[in-house]
Amino acid sequence: MLTQEKLVPELLADKKTITGSEALIISLLNEGVDTIFGYPGGAIMPVYDALYDYMDRFNHVLVRHEQGGIHAGQGYARASGKVGVVFATSGPGATNLITGLADAQIDSTPLVCITGQVYAQLLGTDAFQEADVVSISAPVTKWNYQITDACEIPGVLAKAFYLAKSGRPGPVLIDITKNAQLQPFDCVAYKPCSHVRSYRPKPIIRKEYVAQAAELINQAKKPFVLWGQGVILGSAEQEFKAFIEKSGIPAAWTILGAGAIPSDHPQNVGMLGMHGNYGPNVLTNECDVLIAIGMRFDDRVTGRLDKYAKQAKVIHLDIDPSEIDKNVKTTVPVWGDCKETLPLLTALVEEKSHTEWLQKFNTYHQKEVEEVMQDELHPTSGEITMGEVMQQLNELTNGDAIIVSDVGQNQMVACRYAKLNHTRSNITSGGLGTMGFALPAAIGAKLGAPDRTVIAFAGDGGIQMTIQELGTIMQSDIDVKIVIVNNQFLGMVRQWQQLFHEKRYSFVDITSPDYVKVADGYGIPGKKVSERENLRNSLQEMLQHKGAYLLEVMVTKENNVFPMVPQGCSVSEIRLK
């Protein structure tokens, strides 16, 4: 990693006066950035010109669309834990980032996006490729700022990185006018930011509440832990594991929390929410103490709120004070970073096993295995199912791969059934539900975790939304395995139309190109499989191939994802069919 000590003297010795663009590049180096996803254009040309001199210091990935760029940045951040960096030009370049910003904001993904902007004197004149990006992006960024004077660049960049990664992470957008990029100025040594007076990344831990939480847990007969991405974002996987293992409490996850402890951990009882597991949903309404850790009670998790865990005392651990009491009323709030609060709590809880209570989850699990999973994961006749594809992948990768799922049925199947041995292995668009996320995010994930196998798992709808990123894979030679589970429908919408709209299939019938030919056009080998007997070999071939590979799997057309908590219903009204 490049250190500040090494960079700054070099800069000062050679030339004190540099342009805003060069200051930007040097700031990125000082922040340890080595990967950038971007797309040049008129208003960001000076930055790309400065980048030309530093080509050997960065891996700049030229994407095919700015949305692809920002999703790649998200995938990179989620897989590596580092800040994803994205470049785009003004106007359309910047507006194309908005979906990714909204996605990163709701999923708390650290990003720093740099957008070019027209000359400061042209602001507000409807200049060519001018868009009011700071206003447009305000509701979907943790922070944003427009720079019109080069002198501001190092300070603002330092603040941007600090804000993106500290506290509850999120996306930051810095809009830099072209004149500021070109402007020479006397640059001083880069100072990383560690404090902003109006910003408190972490609330102060109130030990009396930790003690109250512990007391409640120690008295509980049927305690139940719900964990979310906060555990992963706080790098608190070990602390979390220690907590549940000492307290003996069964624990279930939100889809963004998946993988924080391995899938096969005996206390991992499965997934929460609309398409989560049977036991965790039903028993939410039976537990006596609910311990929510780094999760935000999304409506897809809670179902009908006025019938959600009403019998339980609720302990909520969160770094963001605005999440406490937002959706579910808390009995004991534990403000703070769970990396710090969990050890305090662990120290105070009694060692227990809750065997009988845990057994209840297992009983529900058995029922779910019999009524849902058996047919989904191990069918013996009929067409291939999505679950079967995931099951085969689990066996072939032994649960060591990073699964980047898209949105819809494929996502629910991937999250439900993927075997995850490691943290930061389940990358998906959770809060925003952005179709088209998987392919570009997988590109970023591979660059963020180059030693791991990365599988994009997408449907025939989502893949067509960002399929142009095959060009990025081709040009940058990125080893991503692409699995398209093709049911010839927009499957999740079709499922809802079947269940809630009397099977009035309105515009869910979607045709696909010949994906193998498309991949071939991009120089990516591929294969299409529709027969069960060829599935495993094809997956094997894909995984063994060196470099990117596309496998299209034709799956059963009208399969539904179950269990399901229908919208507006309580979690205990979960349906198995």
Add this chain to the structure above:
Amino acid sequence: MSNQDHMEKQEFNFTVYTENHVGLLNRIATIFSRRKMNVESLNTSPSEIEGIHRFNIVIIETEEVVHKLAKQIEKQVEVLKVYYHTNKDVIWQEMALYKVPTDIIAEKALVERLLRENGARAVVIRKDYTVFETTGHREETDNLLKVLQSFELIEFVRSARIAIIKDSEGFNRKLREFEKAEPGNETIESRDLNTRNNVFSM
């Protein structure tokens, strides 16, 4: 606050201390607009501390919603602190200006009595028009408006509400606390902490 107050919609006064930063008004406004909430009144101006801005925002909502909104506003990077109060916990005023034709007002109205009764004063008196000013609660500025309507009122404008918190010590001490790298308990001040003991005790 009684439970009934908690559930009832009423006027709440937000007092928001912020950095003076381009775009922050937009960020704060969208916290209300994304929830389709109307802002009844909004005033922003420099506070008693150099470089720190103070917003006064009035909305009509339940305390529960207001509490959540306050946390969302405070979450914005450039917001230092948010307080909210009911009308009885603040001293508040609005100011109004009224422009009327001088000849009509001089001829038909008992001007002095009018001004006295409404606590108003004349700001400008010209041959062609006169501008009155009054300060007070909404009803008070409304009263004079009603009276002057019958004297061919030309123009009227009312300011946003400004409010001073009855039970406050100002913001200086708090700001010094914020400027430290590791803020202490001083920076926490929330309903949860003050009343949580009533909600839960072992």
